[in-house]
Amino acid sequence: MPGYADWLLNRLAGLFGSIGAPERARRRGWWSKRWSKQPAVLLNNNGGIGRSRDSFFPSHATVFKKIVGRRPAMALVVALTCLLLIPPGAAGAAPDKPVQLKAEIGWQGKGVPGRYIPAVVKVENTGDHDLAGVLQVINYNKSMHAPPPGSPSGTQPVTSYFPAAAFGEKISLPAGGTKKVTLWFPMNESGERVDFVWQTGDKELARITAKVPKTNVSGPLPGAIGVLGDIPPALERARLIMPDGAPRIPLVLQLTGELFPRRVGELNAFSTILVTGGGAVELNSEQRQVLNEWVKGGGILAVSGGLEIEDALSALPAGAVAVHVEQIGQQKAWGPAADWLNVTAGPSAAAPLARLSGDGKSWGPAGLALGESFSVGYGQIVVLGFSPSQIPWQSGVLGEGLWKKFLTMSSMEQRNYDANYSENRLGNLMHLTDNLPASVYPGWHSVGLFLLVFIAAAGPGVYWLLRRYGRPEYTWLAVPLLAVLFTGAVYLYMLRTGGNVLVNVVQVVDNRQNGQLTGYTAVGCFAPTLANFTATLEEPDRAVQVLPQGGRSPEYMGEKDNPVYSVIRGSDLSVHFNDTSQWHTRAFAFQNNDLAEIMRDVTAVVNVQGNKITGRVYNKTNMQLDHVVMFLGSRYKVAGDLPPGGSATMEIEVGVPRYNAGGQSCPDFECPSSWQVFMYPDGPPVASKQGMSAEPSVNRRLDVSEQRWANLLDNCRDGILHRGPVETGWPLTVLAWSDSPGGDLGVKELFRPPHYLTVLVLEPEIKLPAGSFAIPAGMVVPEVVESQIRGMSGHDNLRIMEGGSITLGFKPRLPADASLNKIGVQFDYFAAGGNGKGLSSPAARPGAVPEGVLEVYHPGKNIWQPLSGSGIFNLTGDYAASSGEVLLRITGGDPKKGTGFYFLTPTVAYEGVNGGGNR
Numbered sequence: 001m002p003g004y005a006d007w008l009l010n011r012l013a014g015l016f017g018s019i020g021a022p023e024r025a026r027r028r029g030w031w032s033k034r035w036s037k038q039p040a041v042l043l044n045n046n047g048g049i050g051r052s053r054d055s056f057f058p059s060h061a062t063v064f065k066k067i068v069g070r071r072p073a074m075a076l077v078v079a080l081t082c083l084l085l086i087p088p089g090a091a092g093a094a095p096d097k098p099v100q101l102k103a104e105i106g107w108q109g110k111g112v113p114g115r116y117i118p119a120v121v122k123v124e125n126t127g128d129h130d131l132a133g134v135l136q137v138i139n140y141n142k143s144m145h146a147p148p149p150g151s152p153s154g155t156q157p158v159t160s161y162f163p164a165a166a167f168g169e170k171i172s173l174p175a176g177g178t179k180k181v182t183l184w185f186p187m188n189e190s191g192e193r194v195d196f197v198w199q200t201g202d203k204e205l206a207r208i209t210a211k212v213p214k215t216n217v218s219g220p221l222p223g224a225i226g227v228l229g230d231i232p233p234a235l236e237r238a239r240l241i242m243p244d245g246a247p248r249i250p251l252v253l254q255l256t257g258e259l260f261p262r263r264v265g266e267l268n269a270f271s272t273i274l275v276t277g278g279g280a281v282e283l284n285s286e287q288r289q290v291l292n293e294w295v296k297g298g299g300i301l302a303v304s305g306g307l308e309i310e311d312a313l314s315a316l317p318a319g320a321v322a323v324h325v326e327q328i329g330q331q332k333a334w335g336p337a338a339d340w341l342n343v344t345a346g347p348s349a350a351a352p353l354a355r356l357s358g359d360g361k362s363w364g365p366a367g368l369a370l371g372e373s374f375s376v377g378y379g380q381i382v383v384l385g386f387s388p389s390q391i392p393w394q395s396g397v398l399g400e401g402l403w404k405k406f407l408t409m410s411s412m413e414q415r416n417y418d419a420n421y422s423e424n425r426l427g428n429l430m431h432l433t434d435n436l437p438a439s440v441y442p443g444w445h446s447v448g449l450f451l452l453v454f455i456a457a458a459g460p461g462v463y464w465l466l467r468r469y470g471r472p473e474y475t476w477l478a479v480p481l482l483a484v485l486f487t488g489a490v491y492l493y494m495l496r497t498g499g500n501v502l503v504n505v506v507q508v509v510d511n512r513q514n515g516q517l518t519g520y521t522a523v524g525c526f527a528p529t530l531a532n533f534t535a536t537l538e539e540p541d542r543a544v545q546v547l548p549q550g551g552r553s554p555e556y557m558g559e560k561d562n563p564v565y566s567v568i569r570g571s572d573l574s575v576h577f578n579d580t581s582q583w584h585t586r587a588f589a590f591q592n593n594d595l596a597e598i599m600r601d602v603t604a605v606v607n608v609q610g611n612k613i614t615g616r617v618y619n620k621t622n623m624q625l626d627h628v629v630m631f632l633g634s635r636y637k638v639a640g641d642l643p644p645g646g647s648a649t650m651e652i653e654v655g656v657p658r659y660n661a662g663g664q665s666c667p668d669f670e671c672p673s674s675w676q677v678f679m680y681p682d683g684p685p686v687a688s689k690q691g692m693s694a695e696p697s698v699n700r701r702l703d704v705s706e707q708r709w710a711n712l713l714d715n716c717r718d719g720i721l722h723r724g725p726v727e728t729g730w731p732l733t734v735l736a737w738s739d740s741p742g743g744d745l746g747v748k749e750l751f752r753p754p755h756y757l758t759v760l761v762l763e764p765e766i767k768l769p770a771g772s773f774a775i776p777a778g779m780v781v782p783e784v785v786e787s788q789i790r791g792m793s794g795h796d797n798l799r800i801m802e803g804g805s806i807t808l809g810f811k812p813r814l815p816a817d818a819s820l821n822k823i824g825v826q827f828d829y830f831a832a833g834g835n836g837k838g839l840s841s842p843a844a845r846p847g848a849v850p851e852g853v854l855e856v857y858h859p860g861k862n863i864w865q866p867l868s869g870s871g872i873f874n875l876t877g878d879y880a881a882s883s884g885e886v887l888l889r890i891t892g893g894d895p896k897k898g899t900g901f902y903f904l905t906p907t908v909a910y911e912g913v914n915g916g917g918n919r
Contacts, residue, residue, distance in 0.1 A: 497752065
């Protein structure tokens, strides 16, 4: 009965393996002498490979088999002896699940779908051995597909789940130890499945399944409102009516130091954050820097004032905003504040109010500054003089009016107000890694040489060799064999030199926003010979975004498959792609501000000469810059290539919008297209009255490099030109491309140098002459600062608002010692009237501007003043801020009441005196 003997022997060997080696045998040294040369690998109680204090001994099961061999009788005797010697309960001493997991998801069990969310996972090691492994959370996607063929009528679609992405950290856990680990991952839709898994090597030791918290985000913001500290009751009761007429209930979440991320990308669930003095003290220096970077990316931050203002300001890094607390006094009369908030003030209640000074804008009604507002990068910081958590702002009409105004301000449809803007830009950039450069493919010289050698060997070589040995009939075998050998040699050469992994890097370096330098890097890896591919980054705390692109349909993926990609942090950062993406470019991206150093050595300046500007670009880097071009409004001029250490000059005539009746249905700035920038370097074609372009006779296609440049230009246009519902054209911008490396990529184990494509986006410095200066209309292109409209439509190249208003900001960024004495505003108003059914065609010529259509902001008086009458307004210099910024607000009419109108984007001209000469 050899079969039964083997079975009994293996079962007893497993039982015997749970018994420790006799201490007497160890002390005598018999055990070590007998087995010192045997393998010393133990299967620990946790199911993984480990090492114990007696790891130099062989496995007990091996010893058992050596002793009893294949003798069933001997095995039975030993088994009975073991059963008598084993202490009660010893056989079941090892736990079934050596690792226990428990997870809590979200902030108070809530989050924002599509944005990052935390999960606090408690990990307990109930085993007897130290563990090292990966704790990860896996997002599952739901797949709905048709029932199998032949199913009865009415059969419901089949629902299945497949793992989409995993996010984890490498940790170690001592025997009997417990740890709390906070994992950050993008939140799926409410109610979807997530799994938390502990894995050691390839062995899974623990898994629990949870559901994504159910969260209703009805606006008005794309994200939530976070509060560092106690949540004011008035904020939770705020109800907003947006331009579409629908009410919105903000999602308010309380933040803590424990659930505040260390990477700025993980804070993208919030569009607005309020920080109080009590909440600020919970942040460490790293988290303060994250909060500051979040604001620069587009977040709106409110800092509580009153007696706790100094503590609340400590939530920001030193020097983040230049604000000073002059004094703190008691304020009783809140009537002006109530009028400004459009509410009816209740009984007066005294509360501390700090008087602030700095380089920000006064926030509040005229004569009663409630705070200071600062533009930081793409975002905004409002330092309040009072505490919104104290009476009379804590609750009641004042508090609700405050948050209604504040949140409406922060929810405007302005460009980049969303703190998720950087991630959107990275997502768009990753798709460009599919556009491989021509240098990826072998040149005709290499291919020609290879074919020439093969032809020589397969033709004259084989013929001469076989003829010499008298075996010409072997030609039919030798030539195919030679082809296989040549192909195999090339394939092996490719593998050994890393040619099977093509890395394409696309980067954007941008300095347009208040001198704030930002860099974006997308890395695409094409490796079809590798089913599973891992890219490793040197910096473990870098926030990365991964392109979830797979080649396998979800219906062919199961719950037990590996995730499409995994992001694992430890001493480095690993991005692992599995076989579903094998035939695609595996791409990931991250914000890389190290690239900003490039911009310090690439500068652009502009001199103004009447209605023309002359720009000069200086390249002080060691990079070759290609196709340097300057844009303004709907015009551009190409300077060509710029070698290291070189400079180039461009000249553009400044233009203003003109009504193009019966012509283009799109504004002038939407033409030219990106490809025309490379086809016509001297400027765009002139548009005809029929909307067609009078193009020069150029008959060629863009080459591969130009196509890649044009695709990257399209990507940049979306961020530069999209400035709100009213497109205003190219602001003064210089772009340059380069295929030179822009610094250390920070990716490990690259066998071959990556292929680079980088675009540099510069905002030129306007040089003003000493003494009097003039900046012509059309040179300062506005951006949409605020927008509350129900809709926007057009006629030819005119625009019309269907109710609501927009605020345009003109920002020339004047030097500190420049002063303005005259501001010229031009607004072309075209009456449209209406008969109660809709708009009629616009008037042929612009007319007088009626009351209630156009307003200008006076920063000194902190009020909006109406402009009416002729469409040309000459204002004094005090209508501009110290930086030269001028704000204009346009309020739409009602076609049903006969007040509808069309308009062109207004322009602003400046005249002043520069006390410091050329900058």
